[in-house]
Amino acid sequence: MNVEAADLTRRLGRTQAVAGVTLTVDRGVYGLLGPNGAGKTSLLRMLATVLAPSSGRLRLLDGDPGDHRQCKAIRRRLGYLPQNPGYYPRFTVVDFVEYFALLKEIPAARVPRAVAAAVERVGLGDKATARLRTLSGGMLRRVGIAQAIVNDPDLLLLDEPTAGLDPEQRVAFRALLRDLGQTATVIVSTHLVEDVGAACTQVGLMDQGRIVFSGTPDELTRRGEGTDAAGDAPLERGYSAVLTEARA
């Protein structure tokens, strides 16, 4: 298993952001759904080794992120796109992605090809030499995705990756996710249930720091059948039904 979490908690000040999450995820695309403040970003940050858990057990890519040496090994195989990544506006697209490629210790000879491939995969080949300050919000998002995938990660963590993407790009991005999920574990935190339906093999639903549902998108859809749960699409009705049940 690439991700094994057992009774994982994280307290941020007086808030219990993550309240005992148990989760195992292997190869494939795992969609993390949930309302605002459910704890998705905190969980993702723990999986990205940015935030240490307050308690519980976590293993990533068969390593212990609490151990310095193993953490370094995990990070070489990790891709991460946070909700609000920073950009240095004077860098070009290639500068930015190359910078992360080099930081991720990709062998030097492979860097140019890896950078070019990542930039192409997010559809920014024609903007490779453009400075980041000249790009739109959606393009910047794609640059962020490019840096996350430049090292062909075995564990890819994406927090709201489709925010700001146009419909065409979202379709392309879902295809990219499916492709990446063939060889890696991809965890996508999102509010957009259609992304989950289109790209994810597994889905988890978080509420108040806990995972209240874990299964396939079809299973989530079935939870909404025959109920009067709110939603325009079957998956949305499943989402609403599970939340209503969890809160009851």
Place this chain on the structure above:
Amino acid sequence: MSFSFGTARLFRLEVRRSALPWLLPVVAILFWLIVYRRSDLFPPVWSIRARAMQTATVSVFLPIVVGAAAWMGGREARHGLTDLLASTVRSRWYRQVALWAATTAWSAVAYAVCVGALYVAIGRQASWGGPLWWPVAVGAACLPVFTALGLAAGGLLPGRFTAPLVSVAAFFALETSAQLIHGDHSPWQISPLVAGPWNGGADQDLATFYPYLSDLPRVQIAFLAGIAVVLVAALGLPATAGSRRQRLAAAALTIAGLATATTAAALAGTGRLDPHGMIAIPAVHDAAADRPVPFTPVCSAAAVPVCLHPAYAYELATVDAALRPVLDQLAGVPGAPVRVSQGAVRYSSDDGGGIGARLDGRQPGGDSPEFRMVLPNQLPGPPLNAENLAAAVRAMTARDIVMAVVCGGREVTDAQEAVIGALTGDPHAPPGSPVAQAAQRFATLPAADRHAWLVRNAAGLRTGGITLEQLP
């Protein structure tokens, strides 16, 4: 109504989210270390401590407040909010003025707490007089300038280097401005560091016998107000700052502020050293401030009392003890003083920008029952502790008193020098010389015999009619 209510709400919001409170503990620690603690080293005299407070407090507040304001001034660009905020109804200038007001309010609160604590401490120790508010006012007038300077820099040049560099540059400019002051006619006296004649230092008494002249503080406050207006108005000049009408208003304010500041600096350049040690500016001078402040001296209980200004009551015991041996020997001697009183200091500037200080008025002379003196802590120089003060009074004032009795202002003869050396215990003649031997001989006489001889021969000694050989 809705405008004022909305403005108040915005101000309240800015006050609540200001970053300055996080840096105020740093300011408080520096104030305690550099201003409050050091204040105890100065004599507990309001004029001395209040002026030292002004100079040091301005230096402490400037870099932190300017840096913090610059940091906050650049926050819109830093957080990528420029476009979002530009789309709101309120102009950029309006937002910046609200931020400026909130930042100034925080710095004013910190300033009030720091200076309040210091003034309470001074008030507990000072034996006469009350708080001097002009130094407080000048320091307070600096705060809107510091915050406006920081906000202008941060707003116009947002970047990670703006806050640190503008903070250090402002400190550099302030400290350099003091280096440029030469004499009492320098327009650089407009610097808020200056609380009196700069070349005289901050540790001399200037405004105890006479009122604290408000000429320079008033001009400084006008200058600071002008600069603050210029800086705040400059924020409203860029095309993105607001409507055309607002920018015109900002331009008018900038010109008015510049005119005020320039006039104030020019006025500071017309200053002159007042005889009582302050900087007088003719255009704003109030002649009523030249009259001495009435006081009732505090005196020691002795046959020949030592009387000091009540502000210096804490030094009475030390001064009296230092002078008592000489005064007891001179008691009853013809021409000897019946009272020793502290006088005011008269100041004058020399061509090199230096300051001379001497006793104000003339010594009453041999026939007067009073001897007037100036205490070392009234003069330019580091403040003296009790031990050093006693030594200085013995070496200078005691000798002056004996000289006034035995010399009468003429050139000192050998016999007179021997008597002075014997009475003060501090012969200036080379050891082994006839004068030193005569002084030693006279000093070893029984006190009663020496006193009787002085009573009989003081007049002759004073006229130079007694030779070294005639001394017993």
Place this chain on the structure above:
Amino acid sequence: MSVEAAARSRLLSLFLAGRRVPAALAAVAVAAITLHLALYRPWNTYGALQLPLIVEAACAAAIAGTLASPFGEPERVAGSRLPFLRSTMVVGLTAAAACALAVATVGVPLSGGVAALVRNLVGFVGLGLLCAAAVGGGLAWTGPVTYLILGVYALYTQWHGPALTTPWVWPGRPGHDPGAALCAGVVFAIGLAVYTWRGARE
């Protein structure tokens, strides 16, 4: 140059560009030129010591301005080369600033000497590094700036006693004082270690 060496060099240059190191070097150069020009002017004893101290603090504040990362968490989790990059940047910038200031004092009278100048700069930078780790890169300048006020006060007490003589306030000590140099060095070493390991707080 081998491909690996070229890649390392490229990484370093991108890292330095992202931290605005060229701008910091420009600020250091301006500070050095200001010092050089100012030292032509006759200063009183106090001003002659105070002036270099302010310029040293300006250089340290500029260096402190480079400590924040513009990239945030993706950079933090992107491998193990960051500590090397951080320490290289800080040591390089400090050395460059020390050299620039030392060169700026050639041929002009410098009170306190080059030893004091380097010591003060190193100590200031150390405080900036500690502040970056404690309160964040954006406010790292508060350390050097606060200490500048204390340093200027320490110089003032040399003439208006009682003098502040603790070696922890090193600007008040002569350049050859080993205790002051040790304190400044210790602050720099601790600051460098903390910043190298953890980076600036976000």
